[in-house]
Amino acid sequence: VKTVPKNNLIYTFSPSNKPAETVQIGERVLLQTEDAFGGQLSSGQRTLESLDWAKVDGATGPIYIQGASPGDTLIAEILDIRTAEEGVIVTVPKQGLLGKRRFKSLSKVVRLKNGIVQFDDEVLIKTNPMIGTIGVAPKSTEIPSSSLGRHGGNLDTKQVTAGSKMYFPVFVEGALFAAGDLHALQADGELCVSSVEVTGEISVKFGLIKNQMPKWPILETEDEYSVLSCGRSLEEACQFAVEASVTALMREHHWSFEQAYMFGSLAVNLRINQVVDPKKGVRAAISKEFISLDSYLD
Numbered sequence: 279v280k281t282v283p284k285n286n287l288i289y290t291f292s293p294s295n296k297p298a299e300t301v302q303i304g305e306r307v308l309l310q311t312e313d314a315f316g317g318q319l320s321s322g323q324r325t326l327e328s329l330d331w332a333k334v335d336g337a338t339g340p341i342y343i344q345g346a347s348p349g350d351t352l353i354a355e356i357l358d359i360r361t362a363e364e365g366v367i368v369t370v371p372k373q374g375l376l377g378k379r380r381f382k383s384l385s386k387v388v389r390l391k392n393g394i395v396q397f398d399d400e401v402l403i404k405t406n407p408m409i410g411t412i413g414v415a416p417k418s419t420e421i422p423s424s425s426l427g428r429h430g431g432n433l434d435t436k437q438v439t440a441g442s443k444m445y446f447p448v449f450v451e452g453a454l455f456a457a458g459d460l461h462a463l464q465a466d467g468e469l470c471v472s473s474v475e476v477t478g479e480i481s482v483k484f485g486l487i488k489n490q491m492p493k494w495p496i497l498e499t500e501d502e503y504s505v506l507s508c509g510r511s512l513e514e515a516c517q518f519a520v521e522a523s524v525t526a527l528m529r530e531h532h533w534s535f536e537q538a539y540m541f542g543s544l545a546v547n548l549r550i551n552q553v554v555d556p557k558k559g560v561r562a563a564i565s566k567e568f569i570s571l572d573s574y575l576d
């Protein structure tokens with residue numbers, strides 16, 4: 279299996295990043311990933327106050343996928359996610375949804391064993407390993423890996439787990455895929471700005487759909503498709519996700535806008551990914567009973 283070690287960290291999704299590895303369609307690749315803090319907190323190398331912010335939010339890659347060209351859809355099938363046995367959670371003053379409150383900076387290392395996060399001596403909670411940052415290079419600009427957009431990026435979506443598939447619009451030759459920022463567990467919203475940040479490994483396999491692309495990244499889980507959008511406000515993010523979902527429903531069922539808009543009220547579920555980054559992220563989910571992937575592709 280081709281392995282991309284975690285010294286191949288990128289801090290921007292950019293068309294000018296040099297590939298760390300080249301793979302074929304259908305080939306299994308293993309990405310070794312750093313945690314969101316570049317390992318500085320979990321190793322005790324730095325405290326939150328002395329954190330080197332230039333080493334935060336790195337993603338492993340990029341990977342050049344042979345045959346991927348602008349206008350295609352890159353399929354990233356997440357086969358497996360393994361995490362280290364320790365993760366770190368932080369509160370950072372002024373950050374998160376309650377950032378206007380006064381509170382201290384706190385960093386907490388937690389044990390992860392047998393699928394359990396040991397939050398404290400008494401409270402245990404099941405892990406759900408997921409990928410925080412996953413995406414491809416945008417067309418021309420550089421986008422920090424801490425941000426998100428149509429190319430993916432720091433999506434922080436709790437359903438990006440083993441067994442899920444992501445569909446990304448391809449903007450550059452080879453797509454230049456990268457991923458990292460594993461979370462052993464995160465709830466919808468990621469409200470304090472951090473989840474259980476952890477190092478680990480992602481096993482992934484790529485596919486392609488030629489000459490068609492989605493407007494926003496699409497997430498496929500066992501029984502749903504979701505549009506992953508973002509905006510300067512939650513409302514703007516929801517509008518983008520709903521626009522893409524209603525358009526897909528019109529295509530799927532040959533409905534007028536009015537019919538699809540109505541049905542949207544019945545079958546499109548809006549969920550929050552995260553509300554703590556400069557751009558807010560949401561997902562609009564539809565049961566596979568009512569939609570197929572094709573309808574999301576232009």
Ligand code: CA
Nearest residue numbers: 410432434459
């Ligand atoms: Ca993140």
